[in-house]
Amino acid sequence: MSKMLVSYATLGYPKENEYLEFIDGCVKGGSDILEIGVPPKYAKYDGPVIRRSYKQVSSWLKDIWPLLKETRDRVKIPIIILTYLEDWLPVLDDFLSNLAKIGIDGILFPDLIIDYVDDYEKYVKKIKDHGLKAVIFTAPSVPDPMIQRVSKISDIFLYYGVRPTTGVPIPVSVDSLITRIRILVDNKLVVGFGLSDVEDMRKALRAGADGIAIGTAYIEAIEKGGVQEAINLVKYFRGVLNEF
Amino acid sequence: MAIEREEILPKYWYNIIPDLPKPLPPPRDPPDAEFSRIDLLRKIMPKEVLRQQFTVERFIKIPEEVREAYLNIGRPTPLMRAKRLEEMLNTPAKIYFKFEGATPTGSHKINTALPQAYFAKAEGVNHVVTETGAGQWGTAVALAARMYNMESTIFMVKVSYEQKPQRRTIMELYGGKVYASPTNLTEYGKKVLAENPSHPGSLGVAMSEAIEYALTNNYRYLVGSVLDVAILHQSVIGQEAMKQLDILGEEPDILIGCVGGGSNFGGFAFPFLGAKRGEKFIAVGSYEIPKFSQGDYMYDFPDSAGLLPMVKMITLGKDYVPPPIYAGGLRYHGAAPSLSLLIKEGIVEWREYSEPEIFEAARLFAEAQGIVPAPESAHAIKAVIDEALKAKKNHERKVIVFNLSGHGLLDLPNYESMMKRLLK
Ligand SMILES: Cc1ncc(COP(=O)(O)O)c(C=O)c1O
Numbered sequence: 225m226s227k228m229l230v231s232y233a234t235l236g237y238p239k240e241n242e243y244l245e246f247i248d249g250c251v252k253g254g255s256d257i258l259e260i261g262v263p264p265k266y267a268k269y270d271g272p273v274i275r276r277s278y279k280q281v282s283s284w285l286k287d288i289w290p291l292l293k294e295t296r297d298r299v300k301i302p303i304i305i306l307t308y309l310e311d312w313l314p315v316l317d318d319f320l321s322n323l324a325k326i327g328i329d330g331i332l333f334p335d336l337i338i339d340y341v342d343d344y345e346k347y348v349k350k351i352k353d354h355g356l357k358a359v360i361f362t363a364p365s366v367p368d369p370m371i372q373r374v375s376k377i378s379d380i381f382l383y384y385g386v387r388p389t390t391g392v393p394i395p396v397s398v399d400s401l402i403t404r405i406r407i408l409v410d411n412k413l414v415v416g417f418g419l420s421d422v423e424d425m426r427k428a429l430r431a432g433a434d435g436i437a438i439g440t441a442y443i444e445a446i447e448k449g450g451v452q453e454a455i456n457l458v459k460y461f462r463g464v465l466n467e468f
Numbered sequence: 469m470a471i472e473r474e475e476i477l478p479k480y481w482y483n484i485i486p487d488l489p490k491p492l493p494p495p496r497d498p499p500d501a502e503f504s505r506i507d508l509l510r511k512i513m514p515k516e517v518l519r520q521q522f523t524v525e526r527f528i529k530i531p532e533e534v535r536e537a538y539l540n541i542g543r544p545t546p547l548m549r550a551k552r553l554e555e556m557l558n559t560p561a562k563i564y565f566k567f568e569g570a571t572p573t574g575s576h577k578i579n580t581a582l583p584q585a586y587f588a589k590a591e592g593v594n595h596v597v598t599e600t601g602a603g604q605w606g607t608a609v610a611l612a613a614r615m616y617n618m619e620s621t622i623f624m625v626k627v628s629y630e631q632k633p634q635r636r637t638i639m640e641l642y643g644g645k646v647y648a649s650p651t652n653l654t655e656y657g658k659k660v661l662a663e664n665p666s667h668p669g670s671l672g673v674a675m676s677e678a679i680e681y682a683l684t685n686n687y688r689y690l691v692g693s694v695l696d697v698a699i700l701h702q703s704v705i706g707q708e709a710m711k712q713l714d715i716l717g718e719e720p721d722i723l724i725g726c727v728g729g730g731s732n733f734g735g736f737a738f739p740f741l742g743a744k745r746g747e748k749f750i751a752v753g754s755y756e757i758p759k760f761s762q763g764d765y766m767y768d769f770p771d772s773a774g775l776l777p778m779v780k781m782i783t784l785g786k787d788y789v790p791p792p793i794y795a796g797g798l799r800y801h802g803a804a805p806s807l808s809l810l811i812k813e814g815i816v817e818w819r820e821y822s823e824p825e826i827f828e829a830a831r832l833f834a835e836a837q838g839i840v841p842a843p844e845s846a847h848a849i850k851a852v853i854d855e856a857l858k859a860k861k862n863h864e865r866k867v868i869v870f871n872l873s874g875h876g877l878l879d880l881p882n883y884e885s886m887m888k889r890l891l892k
Binding site: 265266268269271272275298337338339341361362364365366367368370387388389392393394395396397401404 | 510522663
């Protein structure tokens with residue numbers, strides 16, 4: 225079983241056509257799962273690069289649904305929506321049922337078990353009741369017994385963000401962090417947050433990660449050299465994963 | 469004896485985060501931040517210190533050089549029984565204290581200053597910067613910097629700078645450069661002074677100045693409390709205490725420590741919590757700086773300028789300025805995120821005591837045991853006395869262990885001030 229490449233794209237970034245070109249490239253380049261970021265009011269755990277992408281998109285994307293539907297229609301691999309629970313609480317049922325209606329596979333709320341820990345089971349049930357997969361986000365600041373518990377109920381894989389925020393290369397020992405929790409995780413383990421350094425990736429995979437989630441590196445590539453450069457990066461990361 | 473000391477000194481630091489009852493909300497950047505504070509940490513903190521802050525593992529190996537440095541400053545510190553205090557209180561409880569005042573700088577602060585300085589030096593840093601309130605942290609940093617042949621600059625809260633000339637002398641003796649904050653050396657200091665030229669200073673302001681000064685000069689900032697990494701390093705206290713109690717064949721019932729930012733409390737109590745030893749944990753703050761009774765549990769900045777990432781903690785607000793005449797210490801506006809979570813979860817209890825109460829406790833302790841406690845530590849002593857008297861009332865042979873975080877030999881001006889104001 226090959227390692228999973230989970231590619232992240234901010235919905236509509238940088239512009240509609242380029243975005244669609246990028247997600248096509250993600251699929252062709254060998255991504256197994258697509259993670260689509262819906263711009264939140266407060267990107268609590270996102271670094272400056274992804275925040276910048278949200279800001280740019282928010283300036284023109286007023287209705288997310290047509291573009292989400294378009295995304296679904298073009299892409300056959302599983303699509304997971306990434307957005308903060310905080311923003312959707314008042315309209316959660318509508319939001320989830322709309323996602324399900326257009327055929328989105330699952331949802332990942334990075335703030336679910338951090339800011340809503342007392343009710344997380346209720347929300348997980350709600351997500352599943354709507355026919356969506358609940359991908360649970362964990363981090364090194366989540367205690368061991370809880371990582372063990374949520375790993376059993378997380379759908380598709382368990383997400384483990386190894387840094388406090390996306391895209392900022394805070395020095396961490398990725399392998400030690402994974403070794404700590406690998407035996408607790410009764411699921412596929414996908415590691416993300418600030419992984420763009422391929423040595424870091426190899427360390428993560430050697431330490432037992434089943435997959436890698438990449439986001440910021442693509443956005444930076446788009447900022448620097450356009451969509452094609454980001455697509456090349458997808459292929460490059462696929463190659464790294466294929467070493468394992 | 470030498471061998472025994474080395475055996476008591478732990479080989480690992482303990483991090484409680486994997487054993488907390490709930491996820492610890494991570495540090496984060498504020499909404500619509502014009503720059504990333506988390507990113508800024510990479511320019512402020514020594515790399516290895518930052519790595520330890522975010523590489524959360526239950527145990528992290530203490531480098532052999534740091535263990536040697538710990539031995540060199542007299543670790544393990546003594547675990548002493550306060551027999552005469554028990555007798556004076558006529559309590560059936562047994563009272564033990566871990567005496568962190570035994571280190572050369574007179575407090576526990578050296579436990580994290582040493583490794584941070586060591587890591588900074590190993591990265592080629594030659595100048596470290598920090599803030600200090602009463603001066604214990606500044607003293608620890610000045611000594612640690614000297615030990616590793618680095619320069620140190622310390623921003624000392626202005627009221628303390630004026631009231632504590634001896635602390636300044638020690639820092640300078642160790643080769644530290646000491647400024648009274650708010651200063652004119654930083655943009656933030658200038659701004660504070662422009663708004664109020666007679667601002668007495670606060671830890672939050674001094675912290676911001678130290679960080680800004682480190683940034684503009686490309687020096688490194690050493691963090692004295694609040695952040696997980698400082699508490700991690702302090703875990704030598706509690707781990708030693710556990711072994712020392714084992715040697716005595718004692719099982720602790722009640723564990724008590726005072727709280728400024730939470731580092732001595734966490735360092736002392738968290739290893740016990742993690743090992744599930746002890747039935748009651750009491751964190752003691754000051755009534756005059758009422759963060760436990762009046763603070764909010766929310767995301768706030770550790771420093772007043774907001775240069776550090778926001779952390780979720782019990783806080784009185786980053787701009788809090790403590791009452792100037794109060795001399796009891798523990799003036800920081802927040803409590804470490806891990807400790808805040810444990811208090812919110814009801815696992816750690818809190819108390820607040822007023823200056824007259826802690827002054828009385830300090831006097832009693834000095835009379836009983838001969839040690840002049842730091843005013844900060846006197847808060848813990850007051851809770852110890854209350855618990856010992858409760859044990860007496862209930863005829864319970866409780867084993868009370870507390871952390872005597874520092875001695876008060878350089879805090880005599882505080883006691884003088886308290887005597888003048890309180891002994892009428
Ligand atoms: C002797 C002593 N005890 C306690 C404290 C409170 O700080 P913390 O809560 O980080 O231990 C200080 C702070 O300066 C101190 O010097």
